[in-house]
Amino acid sequence: MLSLEQMIFCIQKVYPGTRQGSDYWVAHPVDASLQQSGPAFVVEWKLDQPQPTEEQIEAHWTAHGDEYRAMAADADGRAKRNALLVDADNLVEMAIDTGNAALETSARSYRQSLRDLPQREGWPNAISWPDPADAQPSIPQT
Known part of the structure; x- marks a missing residue:
């Protein structure tokens, strides 16, 4: 269908x-x-x-469905990556605002890893998403 x-x-x-x-x-x-x-x-x-005709459409889907699936996977991957880039930009800004150079370096590295994803092997069907954990500010315990 x-x-x-x-x-x-x-x-x-x-x-x-x-x-x-x-x-x-x-x-x-x-x-x-x-x-x-x-x-x-x-x-x-x-x-x-x-x-x-329906038969012609089905024939084109059989011939070009893999191309569509690749385009859809790329669009989905880029949408997720773009949302994560917004968060990464905020992490960088937060690190700059707090003057935390180590955190800024880590956040910038995470952001660059996100930017580089489409050029990496596995894109878009087997994406290895970078871990933002090191780029997160630590929350002081009270």
């Missing part, structure tokens, strides 16, 4: 440069919890070219 995003990907493989929402509309049914409950389908087709 193809998701909305997968169906759009396949259509754009057949017709590069086209856009969901202006050249065609794709949707999918949902259940009471708003989870996809059936395959995506074309609601409206505005192109002069013939609308691809």
Whole structure:
């Protein structure tokens, strides 16, 4: 069962440069919890070219599904990394504000490790996330 995003990907493989929402509309049914409950389908087709059949879409998914999965894994990894970079920036700033040079060095190293992730082996399917533990400020015990 193809998701909305997968169906759009396949259509754009057949017709590069086209856009969901202006050249065609794709949707999918949902259940009471708003989870996809059936395959995506074309609601409206505005192109002069013939609308691809379900069989053509399935053939394109078979041929290009791995490419889509790699793109999705990369996007997911980058989204998580970007959120962690915001936290890492805060750690660096906190270390600078407190004048803790060792903590600043550690926080900067952690932040750089996050920045380097997409170039490391294993990206995006087997990401070895750096540990921020050394970059955390210690909380004094009272």
